[in-house]
Amino acid sequence: MSAPSVLERIQALDAYAPGLSIAEIRRRHGLEKVIKLASNENPLGASPLAQEAIRRNAGLAFRYPQGGNPRLTAALAGLHGVAQERVAVGNGSDEIIDLLIRMLAADGEHNIVCFEPCFSIYPIQARVAGVGLRRLPLRADFSQDLDALAALADDATRVVFVTTPDNPSGYCPPREDVARLARRLAETAPKALLVVDEAYMDFAEDEAARTLLHAGELPDNVAVLRTFSKSFGLAGMRIGYGILPPAIADGFWRARLPFSLNVLAEEAALAALEDSAFRAATLETVRTGRRTLAEGLRRLGCEVWPSEANFLMFRLPEGHDAKACFEGLLRRGIIIRPLRSYGLPEHMRVSVGTPEENAAFLTALEEELAAGARP
Numbered sequence: 001m002s003a004p005s006v007l008e009r010i011q012a013l014d015a016y017a018p019g020l021s022i023a024e025i026r027r028r029h030g031l032e033k034v035i036k037l038a039s040n041e042n043p044l045g046a047s048p049l050a051q052e053a054i055r056r057n058a059g060l061a062f063r064y065p066q067g068g069n070p071r072l073t074a075a076l077a078g079l080h081g082v083a084q085e086r087v088a089v090g091n092g093s094d095e096i097i098d099l100l101i102r103m104l105a106a107d108g109e110h111n112i113v114c115f116e117p118c119f120s121i122y123p124i125q126a127r128v129a130g131v132g133l134r135r136l137p138l139r140a141d142f143s144q145d146l147d148a149l150a151a152l153a154d155d156a157t158r159v160v161f162v163t164t165p166d167n168p169s170g171y172c173p174p175r176e177d178v179a180r181l182a183r184r185l186a187e188t189a190p191k192a193l194l195v196v197d198e199a200y201m202d203f204a205e206d207e208a209a210r211t212l213l214h215a216g217e218l219p220d221n222v223a224v225l226r227t228f229s230k231s232f233g234l235a236g237m238r239i240g241y242g243i244l245p246p247a248i249a250d251g252f253w254r255a256r257l258p259f260s261l262n263v264l265a266e267e268a269a270l271a272a273l274e275d276s277a278f279r280a281a282t283l284e285t286v287r288t289g290r291r292t293l294a295e296g297l298r299r300l301g302c303e304v305w306p307s308e309a310n311f312l313m314f315r316l317p318e319g320h321d322a323k324a325c326f327e328g329l330l331r332r333g334i335i336i337r338p339l340r341s342y343g344l345p346e347h348m349r350v351s352v353g354t355p356e357e358n359a360a361f362l363t364a365l366e367e368e369l370a371a372g373a374r375p
């Protein structure tokens with residue numbers, strides 16, 4: 001018997017494990033109100049100006065987008081003070097990550113390098129592409145040994161991924177460390193592109209001191225990725241972007257599906273870039289909420305890791321079971337993120353919400369801990 005079948009490496013894949021949805025938990029537990037703090041979405045929702053742009057442009061839905069999204073790439077080039085030729089936009093930064101791997105690394109021949117654990121899209125898309133995967137464990141405190149990461153790369157390495165601030169830990173290395181990684185790679189792995197995923201960088205207490213985009217010229221072997229999914233509040237619209245070396249940006253536009261960024265997403269992104277009031281409120285809400293949440297978790301006896309992102313990684317006090325606690329929180333209408341799929345069965349991640357959501361989460365967690373949540 002023979003029948004069409006997908007490649008074995010695809011059959012063997014563990015698909016990306018997304019955060020549970022509000023509708024799912026409402027139905028499963030018969031709840032009216034559910035709070036989702038599982039996917040690092042914007043606590044204030046979508047930018048009002050972006051919502052207005054989506055409504056205003058709904059009638060354009062019959063049109064194909066303009067090839068190459070020139071209005072959006074021009075706006076982003078202006079925002080970061082880089083040449084427009086370097087700006088790539090895609091259907092979420094996920095699309096850019098996937099394409100970079102497939103554009104640069106050949107099936108069975110080349111490898112990519114990343115940390116373990118890391119944002120799971122990097123290893124998943126590397127496996128889809130059939131390229132080798134080299135992974136370096138994070139240090140025990142979840143900081144990143146970037147010198148050791150550089151040492152993993154060689155002539156066959158085509159992409160090296162780092163996430164700053166990191167997901168799921170929230171750790172953010174000093175900019176100079178990332179710049180040194182780029183210099184070392186240029187010597188020891190000259191064909192490797194260093195992809196610095198800055199999806200959460202704007203939440204850092206001092207973004208200017210951390211991001212590679214404020215350091216003057218980007219090194220020739222570096223790409224920086226950003227997204228509209230977090231601080232711009234447009235996760236559902238799927239818009240990510242990257243500042244790439246010019247030759248790689250050129251390849252990107254040849255390889256990318258021509259209309260992957262849809263008409264309404266582009267309009268929403270352009271409007272969100274104008275909505276400085278919404279962004280200021282978002283950053284204030286997240287930075288304040290992060291402190292409140294961290295204090296609250298520590299007060300409950302949890303171990304909390306320092307975070308420069310819009311989420312916190314934490315571990316329950318001794319004797320409490322993460323899975324039971326996660327399920328208990330679900331029954332109370334609160335969705336957070338267990339980190340089992342990241343290989344961290346005892347750790348959990350909670351996104352920073354509104355003050356009310358943060359308070360509801362801390363109350364529910366306190367009740368769960370009091371009720372036991374033991375193995």
Ligand SMILES: *Cc1c(COP(=O)(O)O)cnc(C)c1O
Pocket residue numbers: 040091092093094095119163167197199226227228229235238239240
């Ligand atoms: C959320 C996130 C992104 C953004 O992905 P999109 O596809 O733009 O929604 C990228 N990298 C990391 C590490 C993330 O956590």
